[in-house]
Amino acid sequence: MSVLIVGSTALDSIKTAKAANPRLLGGSASHAAVAASFFSPVKLVGVVGEDFPRRYLQLYKRHGIDLEGLQILPGKTFHWSGEYEANMNVRRTLLTELGVFETFTPTLPKAHQATPFVLLANIAPALQLHVLNQMERPQFVAADTMDLWLNIALTDLLKLLKRLDAFVLNDSEAHQLTKEDNMFAALRKIHSLGPKYVIIKKGSHGSILSGPRGMFLCPAYPLHRVVDPTGAGDSFVGAMMGWLAAAKGPVDAHIRLAMVYGSVVASFCCEGFGLQRTTKINRKHIEQRVAELKELSRF
Numbered sequence: 472m473s474v475l476i477v478g479s480t481a482l483d484s485i486k487t488a489k490a491a492n493p494r495l496l497g498g499s500a501s502h503a504a505v506a507a508s509f510f511s512p513v514k515l516v517g518v519v520g521e522d523f524p525r526r527y528l529q530l531y532k533r534h535g536i537d538l539e540g541l542q543i544l545p546g547k548t549f550h551w552s553g554e555y556e557a558n559m560n561v562r563r564t565l566l567t568e569l570g571v572f573e574t575f576t577p578t579l580p581k582a583h584q585a586t587p588f589v590l591l592a593n594i595a596p597a598l599q600l601h602v603l604n605q606m607e608r609p610q611f612v613a614a615d616t617m618d619l620w621l622n623i624a625l626t627d628l629l630k631l632l633k634r635l636d637a638f639v640l641n642d643s644e645a646h647q648l649t650k651e652d653n654m655f656a657a658l659r660k661i662h663s664l665g666p667k668y669v670i671i672k673k674g675s676h677g678s679i680l681s682g683p684r685g686m687f688l689c690p691a692y693p694l695h696r697v698v699d700p701t702g703a704g705d706s707f708v709g710a711m712m713g714w715l716a717a718a719k720g721p722v723d724a725h726i727r728l729a730m731v732y733g734s735v736v737a738s739f740c741c742e743g744f745g746l747q748r749t750t751k752i753n754r755k756h757i758e759q760r761v762a763e764l765k766e767l768s769r770f
């Protein structure tokens with residue numbers, strides 16, 4: 472089955488202690504779509520400006536990503552710039568230029584409205600709601616977010632939470648939303664806001680799922696060198712949704728393994744700038760790391 476993914480489609484300029492890379496292909500939806508494409512057909516919904524390089528459109532196409540829902544409008548592509556401290560854990564946003572995203576309100580093509588799996592990747596919650604409102608009874612809806620929306624669009628985000636199957640956020644966002652330092656207490660509070668499945672991402676420490684069948688502690692793949700973690704969270708949730716859409720039967724039966732695939736694709740994402748590493752791997756590379764993780768976390 473296919474996955475519809477809406478989110479940011481961006482040009483990212485990323486600085487680390489070792490290098491600076493301007494105008495890479497980025498955005499939450501780009502990372503998530505490439506990650507999901509290893510497992511399922513993907514329909515991308517987003518907007519770019521006329522300055523968006525053709526080679527990036529070709530890259531989406533090489534991954535079989537359906538671009539019917541990607542608008543190309545007069546103006547500039549959303550541009551985000553960030554800088555990492557030497558430890559690669561602390562990131563500062565240097566610049567956010569909304570460009571064509573400022574006025575973006577997508578109308579989904581008819582064929583997109585019946586897509587069974589929907590990923591509302593990080594973008595303004597009002598836009599996530601706008602897309603969800605156009606879907607015809609999707610089978611499974613997941614959303615991701617960021618601290619910015621907790622600060623400036625909490626009312627919309629709370630409206631969205633009531634309509635999700637799964638909500639994915641990182642530990643600092645979970646703390647911000649619930650005021651709980653204890654992540655297990657935070658999980659419980661987030662369930663009370665609506666979602667049946669809550670996943671808290673903890674970067675290199677893995678992620679925690681809470682769902683109808685209880686909890687799951689998902690390991691992160693141990694990396695010895697991180698080049699650029701931008702988009703790791705988006706890759707995680709993208710691969711997870713791609714895997715779930717490909718699996719037959721109830722989500723409950725597959726979500727743990729889906730998260731492990733998410734962890735593995737996210738690990739590849741961290742090994743290169745932007746999407747540079749993720750776009751060079753194939754299913755065999757992914758399966759190898761999944762097998763390693765299985766062995767590493769066996770009791």
Ligand code: AMP
Pocket residue numbers: 479481482483497498499551567593594595619700701702703704705
């Ligand atoms: P992550 O590393 O998972 O937090 O995701 C980083 C991605 O989020 C980058 O590719 C950015 O283009 C994108 N991004 C940054 N700020 C925003 C924003 N305000 N809205 C949507 N996407 C954003």
